[in-house]
Amino acid sequence: MLSVSEAQERILAELIPMGPELVPLAEAWGRVAGAGIAARLDNPPADISAMDGYAVQAAHCRAGTTLPVIGESPAGHPFPGVVTPDGCVRIYTGSVMPNGADSVLIQENATESDGRMTASADAQAGRHIRRRGQDFALGQIVVAPGRLLLAREVGLIAAANHAWVPVHRKPTVAILATGDEIALPGETIAPGGIANSNAPMLAALVRACGGTPVMLPIARDDEAEIARLAQGVESADLLLTVGGASVGRYDLVQRALERIGLSVDFWKIAMRPGKPLMHGRIGRVPVLGLPGNPVAAMICAIVFAMPAIRVLAGRSDPMVAYDLATLGGDLPANDHRADHLRARLDRAADGSLLATAFPRQDSAMLRTLADSQALILRAPHAPAARTGEPCRIIRLDTLSI
């Protein structure tokens, strides 16, 4: 069976990021930069005062010096003249420094009366001045292509004087849940039935990765029906199926999709939960066949679908990050499958993260998954581990899922 990292490589290998579109800056949050975004001006655009006070020549403004106030430089209205050794200009935070001045004496160190300012401290050359271009300069790329645009990037792009932003189009991700027992959440559930938790959960994950989910109708355990519902998939950028992935008589997804041209890349990986994961392609559309057990479906989605959707969405950093924590409980030796243990995260007294696996790790227990802040990663054949030893984790509490 394939390892988790081999499976990730094969899934990501052939994905092509979505093409570009322009969106208004106000719509850019959560999107991915589709091109390098260059500054359209210097920031600050001129030497600017960082404080309220007086623009002076430092060499001629010592404690006790009195200088005439020859003018004012309010923000947005630069002083047109020049500051000479025997004068000063009233200035404010955000005002352009007048020519000739090399320092700002803050007003707490000055008194003004009858148009004259008297300093109570020495001015220092260069003090309280924000230099032109010290944040970024005209033409510099301030946001690289592939960067996720959050509030800070939106502010930066605005400061760089753009009203429109080139982004990648959002990938459309079709979600096909299968199974005779699956009912819509809220419906009366027939004996033997179960509410469709997987499709809405996966749809939410797709959104968190920057994609647009499309929930197809639930397919019964019938090859022809599964094939028919998946038929329109050419208009999507990724197909996620869920359920019917294993070896039972009614696990029909692979055979059904082969009817509409599925070519299988791999099926089954050395992972728990998630062993029956399938990867393939229908025409140009990549397909991930997720197992039906909800926790297995979600963990496969985190480990494989998240990076895949992020690649399609244009992200240059698609992988889900691993972190280090300390084990909050003992763990037994692992078998040949890479394990992903649902775990609580706490802070130790020194501030470090403590990860404690829940005692029951059944792959149908969604409440345990929802109450987990992390997955503890156990490598194939990892020996037993003791409380206090280091462990690798995937943090769930920082993924917006």
Ligand SMILES: Nc1nc2c(c(=O)[nH]1)N[C@H]1C(S)=C(S)[C@@H](COP(=O)(O)OP(=O)(O)OC[C@H]3O[C@@H](n4cnc5c(N)ncnc54)[C@H](O)[C@@H]3O)O[C@H]1N2
């Ligand atoms: N003899 C074997 N049996 C199983 C094996 C195996 O290797 N040999 N693998 C097991 C593993 S591991 C998993 S995971 C499951 C995966 O099975 P399927 O992908 O075929 O999933 P189903 O049989 O369709 O469903 C499993 C379970 O999940 C429930 N389910 C399915 N879809 C949904 C949904 N949309 N929302 C909520 N719950 C759903 C379903 O009712 C079942 O309870 O196979 C093991 N078996």
Ligand code: MOO
């Ligand atoms: O993927 Mo399955 O049991 O390993 O849930």
